[in-house]
Amino acid sequence: MSVSAHDEAGEDPGFWIVLSLAIACGVTVANIYYAQPLIGPISETFHLDVAASGLIVTIIQLGYVLGLIFLAPLGDLVENRMLILTTVGAVIVSLAISSFAPNVSLFIAASLLLGLTATATQMLIPIAAHLTPENKRGQVVGTVMSGLLFGILLARPVSTLIAGAFGWRGVYVLSAVAMIGVFTMLSFTLPRRKPQHAMNYAGLIRSLWDILLTTPPLQRRTAYHAMIFGAFSLFWTAIPLILQQPPFSLSHVALSLFLLSGAAGAFVAPIAGRLADKGYGDALTFGxxxxVAAGFVLVWIGGGSSLWLLVLAGIILDAGVQMNMLVGQRTIYSLAAHIRSRVNALYLGLFFVGGAIGSALSGFAVSHGGHVSVALVGLCFPAITLILFGLELFRRKS
Structure with a gap:
């Protein structure tokens, strides 16, 4: 059955389709986060200094932004199943190149391609929204997002453990194998969907600017999450660097356990989705x-001596990030169905710019003040978000 048929009948997509979408999202999106705790050993291999090491993650995220702008909107133009399978195949190729790159130039090029093609994840989430009737959309998207969030949060501990046993290149090899499994699974479970459209690719890309300018809910939610995601990227790129230095000097296993703690935040997604369906979006945004701000306060207090406070900071911060993202996606998926892939691409692409900024600042913050600088820079992100959200509430009352 096509997705458009689901939309017309208002049917439920079913457990196995939702599960396969969640798994595919998680395994695919993990590829843009594996490098975060590995920038130390990758930098050693290619002789990069600490201040420049954050650029490895930044390149992947910028590739992801480009993919969201130039690839993900194709979900409104071409048959979705073919598009997704082709993009997943390209992910496998980019992982293979990264695994065996002999120099930093080829590795960076492969990283850019990896970020570009990992946008297959953001082709899958709109399909979940298309498949689901309005009254269940927040719940189903929240379930698929749980898979994506587990992928994001488990990517770092998994990559750290694998790197400890097989080196950082082993992470990319095993990820390529996992993506072959995803390709095979989606070949069986992914429904066909042919979008109804009357434009070419150039018109599709040009329409992104018009959509952004004429859709205030998209503008607001994108601005909020760009700041929140910048805080997220800063934390998870900077803190592993701090924990590998004295006084912590964590081993690969210990660091992976710390990184695993953040996965607890993914359990918030389905709950936040249900609350968003009931109209509690403002309260969730404030929360x-x-x-996120509380997470960086804990970094300031305990970042130089207390591992447990950093664990708590990671859990609280991740939960806040997931809550804000769910409210944002619930809002933009309530917009017109025929622009859903483009709206999603704009939302993700623009907030990943915030993530790229956070990652780029991480190496500088660690090398110029350690955990205190990380906390101060990190607190700027939720502070800006609070100002923007306050202005929205003021305009509503006016």
């Missing part, structure tokens, strides 16, 4: 801003 998300507060939680």
């Amino acid at each position: 998300a801003i507060f939680m």
Whole structure:
């Protein structure tokens, strides 16, 4: 059955399709996060200094932004199943190149391609929204997002453990194998969907600017999450660097356990989705801003001596990030169905710019003040978000 048929009948997509979408999202999106705790050993291999090491993650995220702008909108233009399978195949190729890159130039090029093609994840989430009737959309998207969030949060501990046993190149090899499994699974479970459209690719890309300018809910939610995601990227790129230095000097296993703690935040997604369906979006947004800020306050207090405070900071911060993202996606998926892939691409692409900025600042913050600088820079992100959200509430009352 096509997705468009689901939309017309208002049917439920079913357990196995939702599960396969969640698994595919998680395994695919993990590829843009594996490098975060590995920038130390990757930098050693290619002789990069600490201040420049954050650029490895930044290149992947910038590739992801480009993919969201130039590839993900194709979900509104071409048959979705073919598009997704082709993009997943390209992910496998980019992982293979990264695994055996002999120099930093080829590795960076492969990283850019990896980020570009990992946008297959953001082709899958709109399909979940298309498949689902309005009254269940937040719940189903939240379930698929749980898979994506587990992928994001488990990517770092998994890559650290694998790198400890097989080196950082082993992470990319095993990920390529996992993506072959995803390709095979989606070949059986992914429904066909042919979008109804009357434009070519050039018109599709040009329409992105018009959509952004004429869709205030998209503008607001994108601005909020760009800041929140910048905080997220800063934390998870900078803190592993701090924990590998004295006084912590964590081993690969210990660091992976720390990184695993953040996965607890993924359990918030289905709950936040249900609350968003019931109209609690503003309360969830306030809660998300507060939680992200609280995470960096804990970094300031305990970042130089207390591992447990850093664990707590990671859990609280991740939960806040997931809450804010769910509210944002629930809002933009309530917009017109025929622009859903483009709206999603704009939302993800623009907030990943915030993530790229956070990653780029991580190496500088660690090398110029350690955990205190990380906390101060990190607190700027939720502070800006609070100001923007406050302005929205003021405009509503006016």
